[in-house]
Amino acid sequence: MPDLLKGLGASSGAATGPAYRLGDPPRLPRPRAVTDVDGELARAFAAMDAVRDDIGRRAAAATDSTTAEILRGQANLAADRTLRDGVAVVIRDGLEAPHAVAAVLAEHRAALLAVGGLLAARAADLDDLRDRIVAWCLGLPMPAMPAPGRPYVLIAVDLAPADVALLDLSQVLAVVTSAGSFVSHTAILARARGLPTVVACGGALDIADGTVITVDGTTGRVTSGSVPPAPAVTAPTDNGDPRGSTADGHRIALLANIGGAAELAGACVEGVGLFRTELLFQHHVDPPGLDEQVTAYEQVFAAMPGRRVVVRTFDAGSDKPLPFLSAGDEPNPALGIRGLRVVRRRAEILGTQIAAIAAAARSSQARVEVMAPMVTTVAEAAQFAALCRDAGLATVGVMIEVPAAAVRAAQILGAVDFLSIGTNDLSQYAFAADRRSGELADLLDPWQPALLSLVALCAAAGSAAGRPVGVCGEAAADPAFAVVLAGLGVTSLSMTPAAVPPVRAALAAYTLEEARMAAQQALAATDPAAARAAVSRF
Amino acid sequence: MIRTVLLAGRAGLHLRAASRIADAASALPTQVTVRTLDRRPVPADSVLSLLGLGALCGTELILEAYGDGAAESLDRLAELFAVDPDAVGA
Numbered sequence: 001m002p003d004l005l006k007g008l009g010a011s012s013g014a015a016t017g018p019a020y021r022l023g024d025p026p027r028l029p030r031p032r033a034v035t036d037v038d039g040e041l042a043r044a045f046a047a048m049d050a051v052r053d054d055i056g057r058r059a060a061a062a063t064d065s066t067t068a069e070i071l072r073g074q075a076n077l078a079a080d081r082t083l084r085d086g087v088a089v090v091i092r093d094g095l096e097a098p099h100a101v102a103a104v105l106a107e108h109r110a111a112l113l114a115v116g117g118l119l120a121a122r123a124a125d126l127d128d129l130r131d132r133i134v135a136w137c138l139g140l141p142m143p144a145m146p147a148p149g150r151p152y153v154l155i156a157v158d159l160a161p162a163d164v165a166l167l168d169l170s171q172v173l174a175v176v177t178s179a180g181s182f183v184s185h186t187a188i189l190a191r192a193r194g195l196p197t198v199v200a201c202g203g204a205l206d207i208a209d210g211t212v213i214t215v216d217g218t219t220g221r222v223t224s225g226s227v228p229p230a231p232a233v234t235a236p237t238d239n240g241d242p243r244g245s246t247a248d249g250h251r252i253a254l255l256a257n258i259g260g261a262a263e264l265a266g267a268c269v270e271g272v273g274l275f276r277t278e279l280l281f282q283h284h285v286d287p288p289g290l291d292e293q294v295t296a297y298e299q300v301f302a303a304m305p306g307r308r309v310v311v312r313t314f315d316a317g318s319d320k321p322l323p324f325l326s327a328g329d330e331p332n333p334a335l336g337i338r339g340l341r342v343v344r345r346r347a348e349i350l351g352t353q354i355a356a357i358a359a360a361a362r363s364s365q366a367r368v369e370v371m372a373p374m375v376t377t378v379a380e381a382a383q384f385a386a387l388c389r390d391a392g393l394a395t396v397g398v399m400i401e402v403p404a405a406a407v408r409a410a411q412i413l414g415a416v417d418f419l420s421i422g423t424n425d426l427s428q429y430a431f432a433a434d435r436r437s438g439e440l441a442d443l444l445d446p447w448q449p450a451l452l453s454l455v456a457l458c459a460a461a462g463s464a465a466g467r468p469v470g471v472c473g474e475a476a477a478d479p480a481f482a483v484v485l486a487g488l489g490v491t492s493l494s495m496t497p498a499a500v501p502p503v504r505a506a507l508a509a510y511t512l513e514e515a516r517m518a519a520q521q522a523l524a525a526t527d528p529a530a531a532r533a534a535v536s537r538f
Numbered sequence: 539m540i541r542t543v544l545l546a547g548r549a550g551l552h553l554r555a556a557s558r559i560a561d562a563a564s565a566l567p568t569q570v571t572v573r574t575l576d577r578r579p580v581p582a583d584s585v586l587s588l589l590g591l592g593a594l595c596g597t598e599l600i601l602e603a604y605g606d607g608a609a610e611s612l613d614r615l616a617e618l619f620a621v622d623p624d625a626v627g628a
Contacts, residue, residue: 073557073585080560082584108586115592122553122589185553 001211001224006536007176007201009220009479010187012502015153015173015196016214016226019207022156022163023143025131031099037092044087044097047136051129052078055162066192067165070185074161078129083108098137105130116441121184128160145172146209153215155204164189174215176222178204190217191502198222218479218505220536242268244493244504246486250512253492254500255308257472261299263497271308271367273420273494274472275300277353278314278325287324287349293356301364309366310420310472310494311357312399313350315339315373325349334434339374339401340384350387358391371397371420375412376404382415399472401425406454409461409469419458420494423473427451446475447528452488456523459489470494479506480535486512487519541601541612546622548595555623556588562618567607570615573600582615 034040052075059071077083086104087097095103109126112119135142145167146152154172158179164186167175172195180186180199190197196217198204204222207213214223244254255273258264260280264272280296281288288296301309316325316338325346330336343350354370361368372384375398385396397418400406406426409419423446427433430451433440455471462469470492471485477499483506485493493503510518521534547555563570563582571579572588574597580587582601593599599619603611 069554069557073553076557076560076585077553080584080586081564081581082587108590111590115590119550119552119589119592125553 001203001207001213003224005201005203005207005222007198007204007220007222008181008536009197009216009218009502009506010180010184010199011175011190011195011197012218012479012505013174013194013196014214014216014218016212017151017153017173018148018209019155019176019211019213020146020148020152020209021205021207022146022154022159024157025143026135026138026140028098028102028134029138031096034091034094034096040091040095040097040100041088043137044091044101044133045084047097047101047133048079048084048087050136051132052076054132058162058165062165064192067161067189070161070189071165074125074129077125078133096137098134101133101137102130120441121181124158124180124184124186125161127158128162131160132162147171148210153213155207157205158184159186161185161189164193164195167193167195169193169195174198174217176201176204176207176213176215178202216509218502219509220480242270242500244270244500244507246507246510246512246515248511248513250486252482252486252490252507253308253468253470254504255310255470255472255492255494256497256500257494258300258497260296261303264300264303267497267500269497269500271304271310272300273308273310273470273492275309275311276315277311278316281314281324287346287352290352290356290359293353294360297357297360298364301360301366301368305365307366308369310369310371310397313340313353313357313370313372314342316342334428339399340372340380341374343383354388354391354393358388358393361393367395368393369395369397369418371399371418373399373422374401374425375399376402378408378411378415381405381412385416400454400458401429403430403454406430406458409458410464413461413465413467418468418470419462420470420472421455421458421490423451423455423471423475426454426473430454442528445528446473446478446481447522447531449523449525449527449531452484452519452523452531455485455490456488456519459491462491463489468492477503479503480532482506483510483515484519484522484531484535486510487515487517488523539603539608539612541616543599543601543616543619545593545595545597545599546620547624548622549624550595551588551591551593551597553585553589556585558623559588559615559618560585563615566611566614568603568605568611570601570603570611572615573602574598575600 056075059068062068087100090100105126109123153174158177174196176198198220244252253270255271256269257274259276370393381398388396395417399422401422427444431443433443459469468491472494476493477495479502482503518535522531525531560583570582572582573579
């Protein structure tokens with residue numbers, strides 16, 4: 001193998017050991033004419049039931065709830081009613097049981113790929129089901145795990161959730177797959193089990209059995225031989241310093257996205273970058289009163305003494321309607337009265353909320369800041385800032401979700417203290433693509449170079465003004481993307497608390513200059529795939 | 539009988555969510571179908587079919603059931619679609 005292969009880090013941590021490859025699943029034999037239709041139907045259904053029971057047993061034996069729930073889903077798929085019905089039709093048309101199962105699953109696989117996004121990553125789950133059901137039909141075993149008699153690094157095209165759940169962690173040190181993605185179930189389970197994993201690693205299958213390799217599940221690097229990893233990479237501790245920084249000590253604040261105090265339990269973060277206040281009141285029919293809000297905010301502030309908490313005012317939108325803020329009469333809610341725009345109709349709701357945030361802040365030790373969602377113009381930003389400062393809230397920012405605001409970031413920073421970029425909505429509005437549209441998922445990919453350009457514009461404005469510019473979309477939780485954001489000049493990243501440790505480790509693996517070079521390559525790319533590739537080559 | 543519900547799950551109708559719903563649907567006395575505005579109805583007790591809807595957070599889902607117990611069945615499933623399985627405490 002070459003000295004270095006690069007994939008995507010899918011589960012952080014590093015390990016060194018001899019590589020051994022998982023065998024290939026049984027192949028479909030040449031089809032034959034079916035003479036006994038009932039016999040084939042019985043064979044197909046028995047195989048589906050057997051696979052369902054097998055995976056169901058693994059679910060029952062799982063020790064963590066993530067694993068158990070994913071495996072229960074797989075078991076349900078194996079004996080799915082629609083799959084059964086489809087297989088029966090195809091067998092009656094003259095296909096043998098294993099071929100019928102493969103044909104029907106191939107149709108559903110294509111449908112999931114067409115939906116795109118997260119569901120496209122589930123195509124691998126269907127491939128595994130096909131292999132298991134086909135193997136049972138043919139009376140062949142699924143490939144067994146390698147058993148070299150010493151701890152090893154497992155190499156495979158892809159691993160099924162059912163396999164990852166059963167891996168003996170005293171024997172398997174790390175996993176490298178040639179296929180897969182950060183959001184595949186395999187990656188999710190590997191993270192749940194703390195198993196260093198690199199996916200989408202081209203060339204992994206060419207590694208000869210027994211070759212000693214070093215796998216870095218944070219950076220995605222697979223190196224030949226034994227490489228002592230940098231301490232920062234191997235120790236993404238949750239017990240120590242919550243701060244994030246590049247390898248050369250450039251600080252990037254790592255913050256949490258939360259909807260309430262409960263999500264901060266056990267989180268190791270520097271503060272809260274996005275407190276979604278509307279989640280506390282999503283079932284309210286009437287606007288929550290002042291005292292009720294003060295109490296709710298105090299609970300969050302109390303969990304973060306001395307730390308930064310960015311409170312976002314109510315963001316009722318097309319995808320998260322709030323009974324008490326819903327406009328209800330709009331032909332196109334995504335382009336209607338949402339976010340800060342609610343103030344045009346119901347100014348008193350924002351007034352009460354700002355008063356409540358200010359009151360809760362006065363009685364707490366947290367460094368409370370406030371920001372508004374869906375700000376479009378400098379005038380809106382200035383109006384919001386004046387309301388907050390009048391109430392005694394000194395540090396005021398706005399979210400950048402509308403392209404009009406992104407291109408005027410410098411002027412908006414003349415009115416407020418910081419910007420926070422919401423990548424999901426910024427994508428939706430910049431690409432004229434409904435964020436709920438599965439067919440347009442490719443346009444909503446955060447690696448789209450045009451989105452990176454808008455982020456770069458905001459970061460440059462912040463740098464010129466000496467003011468912080470953060471990103472609080474879930475895109476910040478992708479470790480490779482986080483490095484690019486840091487390289488673009490973003491000063492803080494806010495994400496779901498569980499995503500923080502791998503992002504912290506990824507940042508620590510690059511110097512600021514390397515992150516800048518990665519960002520420039522991503523900006524120069526022609527499409528999302530090229531942007532990703534540019535960074536993974538780096 | 540028809541019921542409309544907005545999918546609450548912020549991660550869309552993913553495998554775990556679909557699996558919970560299919561489990562509940564198969565325990566109901568009536569057959570319930572689900573569709574989006576632009577797709578054909580599928581049985582609510584099929585995980586594979588539910589996934590194929592490609593429903594994302596906020597997608598409008600149209601549930602249909604007929605006969606005895608239809609209203610209760612629709613209530614039960616509508617409730618599940620309106621809960622975010624990834625919310626804390628869900």
